[in-house]
Structures are given as structure tokens and as C-alpha cells.
Amino acid sequence: MSVVVLTNDDGVHAPGLAALERALAELGDVYVLAPEREQSACGHALTLHRPLRPHRLGERRFAVNGTPSDCVNLAVLGFLPAPPVLVVSGVNHGSNLGDDVTYSGTVAAAMEGTLLGVPSIAVSLVDGGDLDVAARVARLIAMRVLVGGLPAKTLLNVNVPAQPPRGIRLTRLGHRVYLGKVVEQADPRGRSHYWIGGGEPKWDALDGTDMCAVHEGYVSLTPLHLDLTNHRALMELNDWPAGLSAQFLGEARRRPRRGPAAAPTRKPRRG
Ligand code: MN
Numbered sequence: 001m002s003v004v005v006l007t008n009d010d011g012v013h014a015p016g017l018a019a020l021e022r023a024l025a026e027l028g029d030v031y032v033l034a035p036e037r038e039q040s041a042c043g044h045a046l047t048l049h050r051p052l053r054p055h056r057l058g059e060r061r062f063a064v065n066g067t068p069s070d071c072v073n074l075a076v077l078g079f080l081p082a083p084p085v086l087v088v089s090g091v092n093h094g095s096n097l098g099d100d101v102t103y104s105g106t107v108a109a110a111m112e113g114t115l116l117g118v119p120s121i122a123v124s125l126v127d128g129g130d131l132d133v134a135a136r137v138a139r140l141i142a143m144r145v146l147v148g149g150l151p152a153k154t155l156l157n158v159n160v161p162a163q164p165p166r167g168i169r170l171t172r173l174g175h176r177v178y179l180g181k182v183v184e185q186a187d188p189r190g191r192s193h194y195w196i197g198g199g200e201p202k203w204d205a206l207d208g209t210d211m212c213a214v215h216e217g218y219v220s221l222t223p224l225h226l227d228l229t230n231h232r233a234l235m236e237l238n239d240w241p242a243g244l245s246a247q248f249l250g251e252a253r254r255r256p257r258r259g260p261a262a263a264p265t266r267k268p269r270r271g
Pocket of ligand 1 (some may be wrong): 009
């Protein structure tokens with residue numbers, strides 16, 4: 001049977017992961033590699049400066065002392081008996097809509113799978129929703145992906161509304177309206193500290209966005225592309241390089257050439 005990998009950013013003991021595991025059990029040899037503790041909003045972080053030690057919790061269940069992207073890296077690049085045919089990340093406790101996908105460890109895990117050439121899906125559930133419903137949606141979409149594949153370098157970001165879904169919509173990312181400020185508070189010693197991410201997010205609930213679909217009670221299915229290049233901007237900024245190059249080369253000509261690098265005056269750091 002084909003290997004399917006599940007991960008998340010809420011940690012290996014999260015109920016959302018268990019729901020996904022139950023729903024996808026028959027789609028292949030399902031392995032779970034997930035962070036040993038919650039890593040929400042860790043983004044696409046990779047652990048490169050300490051060893052990763054998967055800790056076996058069950059026959060095909062592992063807790064990893066790392067991030068969701070670490071888990072996918074391990075799973076795809078040699079830890080498992082065979083490379084996976086599918087990576088599913090979730091079910092995240094809370095939505096990952098619009099601009100928020102850039103912070104999400106759940107979505108980053110699917111990005112990592114996609115970068116490594118494995119079709120990948122991220123699934124999130126709006127607070128208060130039913131995990132088993134979200135897992136059933138995930139199963140349907142996973143089966144569709146296993147049969148038909150995905151476009152190149154494309155992952156699916158799925159968000160399930162809190163109420164029973166009225167259907168599934170194909171969407172684009174919405175945009176957050178940043179109204180908030182950092183919240184400044186004083187500690188008992190009178191020193192300031194700050195909280196970011198306070199207050200309810202506001203959204204441009206424009207037609208066709210993931211935010212709009214979920215708001216209207218639909219599952220949003222957003223294909224995300226990993227080419228971050230703004231192709232329209234390539235046209236808009238077309239004349240920048242010539243001007244900048246001329247300026248740079250002109251400055252270089254006016255500036256006297258530097259001699260060999262001076263010996264360091266500071267003591268070199270040890271270790
Ligand atoms: Mn999370």
C-alpha cells in the first residue's frame with residue numbers, strides 16, 4: 001500500500017490529528033509524524049542546529065522534537081520505508097485563511113511536502129466546528145488528489161466552517177485588514193512589555209475569497225502556488241535594473257578602490 005503522511009502544528013496529541021487519522025486510515029499505510037508540542041504560527045521553520053529525534057508512540061505514530069516542516073522533511077527524505085504519495089496537515093484547531101497562511105505551521109507543512117514533490121493538503125477548522133466533519137471533507141479531497149494529482153507546485157488549503165458545510169467552493173486568498181496595534185502593558189516592576197496579534201482580525205470579505213466562502217458556510221478550497229514571484233511586477237519594474245545598474249557602476253567608479261581587508265581588531269569569538 002502507498003504511504004500517506006499526516007502531520008499538524010497543534011502537536012501529536014491534538015484531537016484534530018486523531019480525527020484525520022481515523023478518517024484517512026483506509027487510504028494507505030498512514031504514518032503520523034507530528035511535533036511533540038504545539039507549534040502554531042511557527043510558519044515554515046526548519047530545525048537545522050540540533051538533532052531531530054522521532055519518538056515512537058505507536059506502530060506508525062511518532063512525536064518529533066521539531067516543527068511541522070521538520071516532520072514532513074523526515075517523512076519524505078528517508079525516515080519512512082517508502083516516500084509518501086500524499087501529505088495531509090491538520091485538522092488545525094482554528095482557520096488558516098487569507099494572509100494568515102503565511103504564519104501557519106499547518107500550511108507550511110503542506111508547502112514543504114509540495115516543495116519536495118509530494119501532493120499536499122492543509123486542512124483547518126473554524127473554532128467551534130466539528131472535527132469529524134472536517135476530517136470527512138479532508139478524506140474526500142485526499143481521495144480526489146490521490147486519483148487526479150495536483151497542478152505543479154500547488155498545494156490545497158482547505159478551511160471548514162463551524163456550521164455543517166453547505167458545499168465546497170474553489171476560492172482565492174482573502175486579505176486581512178490590519179487595524180490593530182501592539183498592546184503595551186507594564187509588568188509589576190513597571191517595565192513595558194508588548195503583545196502582538198491582539199483583537200479580532202478584520203477581513204475584506206470579497207466575493208470569491210476563502211474568507212467569504214467560510215463566512216457563508218462553505219468549505220473553501222484554495223489552490224496555493226509556491227512561486228512567490230509577482231509576475232505583473234516584473235513588467236512594472238522593468239526599467240529599474242538599467243537605472244540602478246548605471247547608478248551603481250557610476251558610484252563604483254567615483255569611489256576609490258579598497259585595499260586588502262584590514263586585520264580584525266576585535267578578538268575572534270571562541271567556539
Ligand atoms: Mn495550529
